[in-house]
Amino acid sequence: MTFTIIMIVCVAIVLGIAAMFGTAVSKGYDYEHTIDPLPEEPHHNHHKDEEDKKADANQ
Incomplete structure (x- = not known):
């Protein structure tokens, strides 16, 4: 009986x-x-x- 209550509480906690x-x-x-x-x-x-100007000048 106690085991069943504990399992129900555990399942309820997990679902919550x-x-x-x-x-x-x-x-x-x-x-x-x-x-x-x-x-x-x-x-x-x-x-x-x-x-950009420096890059254009180097080309």
Whole structure:
């Protein structure tokens, strides 16, 4: 009798954890991910332009 009660409690715990896991995964897939736009960096763009000019001059 005690073994049966323990098994029922264990199965209930396992099913509860599985349900919570399934809910968490479902919410994770439903989450809409967004990407922030990159900020404009004039210094970085200026540096890249200089590298392009050097590469063109070497050809």
